[in-house]
Amino acid sequence: MQKIKFTLFSLRALLLAALPFIMTAVVVCGLAYWLVDPAPPRVIDMSTGPANSAYARFAQLYAQELAKNKITLRLQTSEGSQENFDRIRSPDSQIEVGFVRSGSTDPDSAQEQGLISLGSLFYEPIWVFYHSRQELSNLSQFKGKRINLGAEGNGIGRIFRQILAANHLQEADVQIQRSPDQDAADALLRGDTDVLVLSAGSDSPLVQRLMQSSGIRLFDFVQAEAYTRRFPYLSQVTLARGMIDIGKDIPARDYHLISPTVTLVAHESLHPALIALLLQAAQKIHSRADWLSHRAEFPSDRYTEIPVSADAEKFYQHGIPVLQRYLPFWIANFIERMWFVIVALGALLLPLSKIIPPLYVWRIRSRVYRWYGQLRLVEQVMDELPASGRTQLLQQQLSRLDEIEDKVNRISIPLSYAEELYGLRSHIDFVRKRILSLMTEPPPV
Template identity: 65%
Template sequence: MPKMNFTRVSLRDLLVAFGPMTLMVIIVCGLGYWLVDPAPPREVDFSTGQENSAYESLAKRYVKELSKNNVKVNLAPSLGSQENLQRIQDPDSDIEIGFVQSGSTDEEAAESKGLISLGSLFYEPVWIFYRSNKDIDAITGFKGKTINVGPDGVGVSRLFKQILSVNGMDASDVKLGTLENTPATVALLDGKIDALVFSSASDSPLLQMLLQTPGIKLFDFVQAEAYTRRFPFLSHVVLPRGIVDLGRDIPAKDYHLISPTATLVAHSGLHPALIDLFVKAAHDIHSGAGWFQKQGEFPSDRYTEIPVAPIAEKFYKNGPPMLQRYLSFWVANFFERMWVVIVALGALILPLSKIIPPLYVWRIRSRVYRWYGQLRTVEQAIEDVSEEQRQQVYASQLKSLDEIEEKVNQISIPLSYAEELYGLRSHINFVRKRVLFLMKDHSPAVDAAEAGEAADAANIANAAKAIVVSA
């Protein structure tokens, strides 16, 4: 049981000594966690595109990639690029990220709306499919025809009007349809419209089907290079002969196309950790070779007028963060986001580690040293006492020593400091002997042994005074 008492007291002193530091560390960690916000949300809303579009099929791949890190991506179908852009920049919308076609906005407007680019992902050429007995080799050849460009929320509608303008035409020179891609394709096959315009990557099922449908022709932008000079957000790409089906030689020649790029656009409020995840997913999905791009050409921080997020730029320059190459995303993200707190804790703990141990030692020894003040009081009380009061004062101080000793015997300290306690008890006994010596000082029968013993007590008491002073 005494050993248990010693241990309990030691733990209490440890708690008192280290408690403030522990509390301070917890506060710093909690404050850092709140400020740095290392835990991203587990859900994100993604604006995609029309049914059977490349946007829709690619968005499903993002769902699969982010689910590997327990992030749920909620897909929100849309008319296309323009509607995606409006949703992302709308402060009342829950949509945080989506596909946007290059040329849909400009840098100044993007910055004012708080938009950021996570990189361009792939070419999505402008495809013009038409029905005609003869080939059409210029946009002016569509004058007077019914051309479906899709609803206003589709990026190609705005782009096609720009194409008409540089060819000396306007919307009144053609009949523009506003059907979505799937019903517009049916209308083209049924001969209800003359042409269909849409912008899409090669992943689109509708595109694959139209390229292989007899009687449906693809418009060849023979002036593609000139278009890229007029519109910097466009690129000149070539659909190689036989790329669709080598055995059937589809297409039967190279086609020149003009192409904006699809960009992954988000609101600047998107959590940095989610930006990391989406950029990594984009790399896994779009880095391969395709009909128009080389291996590793996409994703890229080029081909976009929207400012690229710094985190995405860092990824494109240096690759994935080092910790994410060896740890799970959530663990790596925690350490990457909390490094400021870790540095702050190091700066805090280093000086405290030099202060706390001496403080703990002082608390233990103070339980003993404070009684030396009581001993000093007893010694002062027996000095310069008048002769008639000596016996009464000496007796009362002996009683005080007994009380002090009784209380000292109840002190519990760790065993490693027991030497301090036993030293105090010895000094109490030495002071008692000195008082007894003084009580007998007026008696002539003091023997030599008692005198020597009292002198030793006096010397030790003086040493005790020195300890008190130094403490």
């Protein structure tokens, strides 16, 4: 151990020499961590949709994906798209993100209220089921009918009123009902309502139930192309023949549908790192093909009325952030937030680090040089010896010199600096010889 002690450099001296710079870096990084760009919150509030709805099911999947990165997604049920939109834009609400159907929002007011889009997620066609002995080809034929638009807050009412207006119908020309979709479907099957309008994904059990119910027809939007030209938030999709049940040939022909898309809408205060995390979850959940969309068609920065945020656009153009591909989310986020601080510190500390080697050398040599001060005090006493008590003073300095030598012999110093240590020892021996010489000389007269 003694050999190692005298051959290795002094780690303690190196740390003490670098300590001011280490402390500076720690303080600057600490301040930057809290002040430059706050860390993402670990809790997000999301408005979903009615219990057991597609929105609610998707929200659960999002919660599971975010939980993998220790982010809690607090879910709040709602009546649907319109209520989600109102919650996100409300200054009194804690909701930061939710599912909003295109066509149920006012893009201008949404921007003014600080709302952003993270992209569209899936088609949610407008399904119009009705009772009739003969097939209807124009919505104007629904004049005087009892039309159920689902519960208030689901957002479909605003869209369907625009569609009625395009067919020269006013709200007074029909009898609007607002029952929840499940209750409305039961009413349609009983004959208590004539038309059921709902917007739902292709996997909706309610849609599949009505498609297979006798006496119920699905309206074919043969003018789908015209609708999409008139209302840009709508897309034309096709329900292919046999898509629901190939064996039973349901439906028995292709149906043209018009479809808004469901958009992931957030408040602009949502942390950018969480935007990327939500879109990664969306990519896993919505990229699969279904009845109406192709594989990897969603999520998309198209089909959205509210402008897509710059952070979301970056995700669509470049994919998952580079660091998050190889590092856990929180470590990658820390580096992304602090990289400019790290670069700035490097630029600052690189020239300052040139001071560390001289400081290290000074600290090593100071272990030797400090004893030269004690040695000079002994020599000063020798140079000022009085005529009386001379021998006693010399004996005291000799004892003092022995104490200095004993302490010097305990000094731990790297081998590369041993020359200074051995030089000190030879100088102590030189002063001792001088004292002994003076003790043998006769006192001056």
